[in-house]
Amino acid sequence: MTAWLVRRLAAAIAIVFAVVTITFVLIHLAPGTPFGADEQHQQDPEVIARLVRQFGLDQPLPVQYVLYLRNLLRGELGQSFSQHRPVADAIADTIPPTLTLAGAALVVDFAIGLALGVYQAVRARRFGDVVLGNVALFFHSLPTFWLGLVLLLVFGQWLHVFPVGGMRDPVLCPSVTSARCLGDVLWHLALPALTLGLVGAAGTARYQRAAMLEVVGQDYVRTARAKGLRERRVLLVHALRNALLPFITLIGLAFPFLLTGAVLVETVFAWPGMGRLSVGAIFQRDYPLVTGAALVASGVVVLGSVLADVLYAVADPRIRASGGST
Amino acid sequence: MLRAMPITRLPVRLPAHVALVGLVLVSLTGCERRRGCAGDYCGTLVFAAAGEPDILLPPVTQQQYAQDIFGQVFLKLADLGLSQNTIGDEDFQPQLAERWEWDDPLTLVFHLDPRARWQDGQSVTAADVAFTFDIYTDSLVNSPFRSSLRTISAVTTRDSLTAVFRFHARYPEMFYDAVNHLHILPAHLLRPVPRSQWRSAAFGRAPVGDGPYRFVAWKAGESVELKADSTFFLGRPHIRRLIWRFTPNLQVAVTQVIAGDADAVEVLGPPDNVKRAQAAANLALYPYRGELYGFLAFNLSTNGDTTKPHPLFGDRQLRRALTMAVDREGLRKSVWGDLAQVPPGPLARLWSIWDPETRQLPYDTAQAARMLTWLGWRDSNGDGIRDRDGQPLAFRILVPTTSALRRQYAVLLQEQFRRIGADVQLDEVEFGVFDGRTQAGRFDAAVIARQADPTPTSSLAQVWTTAGRSNAGRYASPVFDRLVDQASAAPRRDAAKALWRRAIETLNQDAPAVFLYAPDNMAAVNRRVTGVVIRPDDYWALVRTWRIPADQLTDRDRAEP
Numbered sequence: 001m002t003a004w005l006v007r008r009l010a011a012a013i014a015i016v017f018a019v020v021t022i023t024f025v026l027i028h029l030a031p032g033t034p035f036g037a038d039e040q041h042q043q044d045p046e047v048i049a050r051l052v053r054q055f056g057l058d059q060p061l062p063v064q065y066v067l068y069l070r071n072l073l074r075g076e077l078g079q080s081f082s083q084h085r086p087v088a089d090a091i092a093d094t095i096p097p098t099l100t101l102a103g104a105a106l107v108v109d110f111a112i113g114l115a116l117g118v119y120q121a122v123r124a125r126r127f128g129d130v131v132l133g134n135v136a137l138f139f140h141s142l143p144t145f146w147l148g149l150v151l152l153l154v155f156g157q158w159l160h161v162f163p164v165g166g167m168r169d170p171v172l173c174p175s176v177t178s179a180r181c182l183g184d185v186l187w188h189l190a191l192p193a194l195t196l197g198l199v200g201a202a203g204t205a206r207y208q209r210a211a212m213l214e215v216v217g218q219d220y221v222r223t224a225r226a227k228g229l230r231e232r233r234v235l236l237v238h239a240l241r242n243a244l245l246p247f248i249t250l251i252g253l254a255f256p257f258l259l260t261g262a263v264l265v266e267t268v269f270a271w272p273g274m275g276r277l278s279v280g281a282i283f284q285r286d287y288p289l290v291t292g293a294a295l296v297a298s299g300v301v302v303l304g305s306v307l308a309d310v311l312y313a314v315a316d317p318r319i320r321a322s323g324g325s326t
Numbered sequence: 327m328l329r330a331m332p333i334t335r336l337p338v339r340l341p342a343h344v345a346l347v348g349l350v351l352v353s354l355t356g357c358e359r360r361r362g363c364a365g366d367y368c369g370t371l372v373f374a375a376a377g378e379p380d381i382l383l384p385p386v387t388q389q390q391y392a393q394d395i396f397g398q399v400f401l402k403l404a405d406l407g408l409s410q411n412t413i414g415d416e417d418f419q420p421q422l423a424e425r426w427e428w429d430d431p432l433t434l435v436f437h438l439d440p441r442a443r444w445q446d447g448q449s450v451t452a453a454d455v456a457f458t459f460d461i462y463t464d465s466l467v468n469s470p471f472r473s474s475l476r477t478i479s480a481v482t483t484r485d486s487l488t489a490v491f492r493f494h495a496r497y498p499e500m501f502y503d504a505v506n507h508l509h510i511l512p513a514h515l516l517r518p519v520p521r522s523q524w525r526s527a528a529f530g531r532a533p534v535g536d537g538p539y540r541f542v543a544w545k546a547g548e549s550v551e552l553k554a555d556s557t558f559f560l561g562r563p564h565i566r567r568l569i570w571r572f573t574p575n576l577q578v579a580v581t582q583v584i585a586g587d588a589d590a591v592e593v594l595g596p597p598d599n600v601k602r603a604q605a606a607a608n609l610a611l612y613p614y615r616g617e618l619y620g621f622l623a624f625n626l627s628t629n630g631d632t633t634k635p636h637p638l639f640g641d642r643q644l645r646r647a648l649t650m651a652v653d654r655e656g657l658r659k660s661v662w663g664d665l666a667q668v669p670p671g672p673l674a675r676l677w678s679i680w681d682p683e684t685r686q687l688p689y690d691t692a693q694a695a696r697m698l699t700w701l702g703w704r705d706s707n708g709d710g711i712r713d714r715d716g717q718p719l720a721f722r723i724l725v726p727t728t729s730a731l732r733r734q735y736a737v738l739l740q741e742q743f744r745r746i747g748a749d750v751q752l753d754e755v756e757f758g759v760f761d762g763r764t765q766a767g768r769f770d771a772a773v774i775a776r777q778a779d780p781t782p783t784s785s786l787a788q789v790w791t792t793a794g795r796s797n798a799g800r801y802a803s804p805v806f807d808r809l810v811d812q813a814s815a816a817p818r819r820d821a822a823k824a825l826w827r828r829a830i831e832t833l834n835q836d837a838p839a840v841f842l843y844a845p846d847n848m849a850a851v852n853r854r855v856t857g858v859v860i861r862p863d864d865y866w867a868l869v870r871t872w873r874i875p876a877d878q879l880t881d882r883d884r885a886e887p
Contacts, residue, residue, distance in 0.1 A: 030758075031758065032756070033761070036762060054468070054522075084381035084387075084526050084530060160585060163585075166573075167548055170372065170569045172882060174549075268574075272545070283757070283758065285758055
């Protein structure tokens with residue numbers, strides 16, 4: 001198990017390194033300059049030239065890359081061109097909002113997905129299963145940004161049930177110091193979490209339905225029924241517990257989905273997370289910030305995947321016995 | 327006000343856990359009690375901003391939202407008046423300087439207001455003024471405003487409240503150059519910051535100023551909050567809190583103002599947004615002169631080689647013919663409605679030199695067609711596209727994807743040029759790419775928008791003279807350059823205006839661009855705010871004089887920070 005874990009972690013580091021390298025090269029090769037004009041102002045070419053020298057962008061790309069790696073090994077992610085502060089600070093500010101959104105979306109995703117999947121499995125190939133299957137497919141096919149815009153328009157602008165973006169009311173609740181302000185954050189969180197969670201829930205439901213269908217045909221479920229247990233207990237205690245195993249894998253898979261989805265959802269809902277930060281950094285050609293964000297995002301995804309594998313091994317003795325060679 | 331209903335009185339019997347969840351939700355979202363600030367100095371104003379400032383340190387940023395915010399925190403020596411007259415000094419309003427005088431034609435002396443204080447209690451001194459000039463002109467700090475201060479040779483102190491500006495030469499906008507870009511900085515707090523590290527100084531995210539508002543907090547990606555300085559020496563601001571709420575784009579910002587999540591937005595932008603805001607009962611709209619103009623620039627040099635003339639647009643007569651083929655009024659009505667005008671040259675509505683009588687090329691498609699034929703451009707094979715020596719009359723228009731308006735213009739221009747026999751293709755690219763290609767001259771024609779300073783002197787010189795740093799189309803006319811120099815040096819407004827008109831008429835006859843639109847801006851502010859005056863060059867410059875009457879205060883206005 002330990003050797004397997006070491007191998008898995010080494011692979012994870014290699015993946016993160018590859019992501020950082022590819023991102024570094026691609027963003028530097030993208031046309032445009034980090035110090036050019038914005039929509040309002042032209043930048044003085046002399047000022048641009050000095051900034052280019054100051055940040056070493058006049059050096060050949062391989063030299064810049066080596067310098068970046070050297071700083072990275074020292075734990076320095078560099079200075080953000082667009083935010084005038086260390087990249088680490090800029091990213092650190094956005095991690096709590098992104099984790100809050102991803103966590104809430106995960107709860108929505110799994111709660112709805114699990115319930116739907118079990119219901120569909122119980123009613124397999126009947127009317128309810130077919131209808132819900134198609135509804136789930138519909139939501140699964142929706143682009144998250146489109147669903148977000150529709151929810152924002154309907155519940156934010158037309159019905160005024162939820163706020164139109166942001167993470168909190170800056171007037172009444174500039175920080176979470178009371179239960180009311182916690183409620184305010186949850187209120188602001190509702191639409192973005194629903195947007196991200198609903199699209200994911202549709203996929204989760206399909207996984208769960210398949211897993212349940214596989215399990216309900218097993219001998220031990222038949223035995224449970226033969227013992228005279230109530231159907232509800234058979235399904236929820238005996239069948240569901242084993243059908244939940246693939247769920248652990250789903251948690252690992254959910255990380256990349258949630259992080260990529262968050263890029264668009266955070267932009268639509270003005271949520272101050274890492275996705276919105278990354279989008280802004282890309283458009284502004286903020287090389288250190290883009291590369292830093294890619295490093296952190298890939299790290300989280302890979303770590304999530306390793307964690308899921310470990311949990312799987314803990315939950316399933318067969319995996320432990322085979323040394324994790326699944 | 328919401329109240330929690332006692333569980334025993336619920337009309338329907340609910341399971342206990344459902345009732346408990348309901349109770350928790352009610353207590354979490356329960357309304358604020360009606361208490362807190364009351365009277366004339368309350369009120370919270372939330373600005374919806376379609377972006378976030380990069381840093382709140384005046385010498386190192388020219389970003390719009392940063393300027394909006396630090397403009398409330400840092401004062402200038404004097405500020406432009408509502409007349410927007412940049413010539414001479416008579417229309418400027420005292421700020422940190424209570425008065426000024428000219429010792430001789432090249433020496434300007436400012437006397438600081440002795441009541442002025444930094445928000446940490448220290449006095450504002452002439453040493454702060456000299457320090458500020460030193461910072462703005464230091465190559466290590468690399469301020470974008472450095473080139474605007476080249477005409478000032480030195481700033482010295484005569485005593486603790488007297489600062490002396492020395493100029494290299496005499497010209498009409500000396501005073502404007504001395505005061506417009508310099509936000510005075512606290513030397514005692516900033517002197518320890520190494521000059522090469524000013525771009526990332528921690529002070530820039532928690533500034534201490536001398537203006538009507540003090541910095542409170544900056545929540546990255548969310549908001550910046552300022553609070554009124556009740557001891558401000560030019561008069562206590564009426565509105566107690568200012569909050570800038572950051573949104574990813576203008577649509578969301580406008581939606582927040584309409585929904586009441588924010589109170590004001592400085593520019594509504596395209597006509598769709600204006601219509602939405604007009605339909606909102608909670609908003610009052612404030613039009614003011616715009617500082618932007620848009621045009622189709624012809625690249626006079628070869629696409630990708632600025633040393634050679636463009637095979638098409640190097641020909642002045644061809645440019646004139648194409649300009650005459652464009653129905654600018656029709657385009658303006660179609661895209662902007664009544665929110666913009668067709669500029670009579672490279673002019674923003676903000677400028678006093680705007681003169682509708684300025685001579686320009688007419689819209690005359692018949693004359694344009696005759697000119698093209700005369701130049702040898704004929705449709706020899708009947709495909710609807712003119713050609714000459716086997717080469718079709720074809721070019722590409724570059725346009726940024728970030729501007730829906732400019733994309734709309736590009737499509738309409740494509741159609742108008744097609745009618746006269748020109749084959750036009752569109753290159754829609756992301757803004758960074760657009761900027762890079764226009765700067766490098768890698769385009770045939772481009773739909774460009776330019777934001778203007780309050781004075782045409784710097785703006786027109788930068789964009790249209792031979793030495794201009796933002797002259798994307800590489801237009802070069804010694805006659806125009808000379809007229810710009812003369813207009814910039816004219817001592818009186820009327821003389822300057824006549825010279826500017828001659829310069830612009832010269833440029834119009836050369837047709838280096840088709841001038842398409844100059845919008846008037848429209849701000850939206852919640853109706854409970856009174857005394858709203860918007861200065862076109864600095865939208866929120868007069869916010870400290872706005873107020874929310876006591877009988878209009880909402881719970882949000884009264885809430886204690």
